[in-house]
């Protein structure tokens with residue numbers, strides 16, 4: 130690991146009174162959660178972008194539910210990695226850090242619960258821009274429930290609403306759908322107020338989520354990017370740390 134870049138990132142983050150952290154699929158890669166796009170993202174023969182849409186769900190809800198049931202079971206078997214845990218310890222150990230994530234896995238939340246008691250853990254829970262794999266809502270009355278077992282063998286067997294009988298859908302934001310307004314507002318407010326922005330494991334290709342980093346940069350924040358590959362934020366990065374989050378993040382926030 131490039132010592133100078135690590136030292137620069139540590140200093141950049143330590144001296145900032147207010148920091149926004151923005152994460153993507155890469156922060157969960159070392160936990161065994163496949164990335165969303167690129168080679169690792171493929172499920173059977175489908176690209177995630179083709180399944181994570183209201184059109185795909187309308188066309189074949191059984192297939193889309195089978196995919197989400199598979200992802201849920203897979204993520205439930207995963208554990209937070211050193212990057213999730215280091216971020217949770219850092220955020221509960223100091224003031225002024227806001228965690229914003231695109232991830233629908235619950236590994237940031239689980240890391241927070243592992244390192245701190247409830248009240249404290251709440252401070253390290255992320256603002257989730259794209260929803261969660263672990264709750265569903267009704268397509269008719271929007272009633273929300275905690276995720277349960279899914280029988281994706283037939284449409285009648287799929288989860289249905291206990292209140293109105295409508296078909297339930299995963300509580301995630303699909304392509305072409307609006308993001309949760311309060312989450313976007315809270316994330317952009319934290320970005321506009323940040324003196325530093327730490328980006329971990331995201332290509333930065335999905336909007337409006339990627340706008341969080343551009344907002345922070347435009348507000349004068351210094352930006353550190355952690356990623357083994359190229360990202361769309363590399364040009365605006367003040368420090369780029371090339372490598373896996375599980376190795377690098379504990380070194381810059383620990």
Ligand code: BV8
Pocket residue numbers: 152153154155156158159164165166167170181231232233259301302303304305306307308329330331332333334335336337338355356357358359360372373374375
């Ligand atoms: C909307 C939930 C409008 C579902 C997700 C402007 C420009 C261009 C396009 C658009 C635009 N505005 C809107 C669009 C369209 C679209 C979009 O952005 N398309 C992209 C693909 C071009 N956006 C939308 O559709 C959004 N909605 O715009 O609505 C609207 C307005 C009004 C009214 C109605 C509608 C909604 C987008 C949200 C989609 N849902 N997830 C589910 O999960 O099933 S997005 C999903 O994909 C993730 O949440 C995440 O956001 C994204 C994946 O991106 P990354 O996290 O970056 O992951 P990726 O695999 O790409 O990269 C991983 C990175 O990690 C890599 O850089 C890799 O090198 C790195 N890495 C790997 N290993 C490690 C690592 N890093 C560190 N350590 C390691 N070990």
Ligand code: ZN
Pocket residue numbers: 267268269270271272290291292293294295
């Ligand atoms: Zn309902």
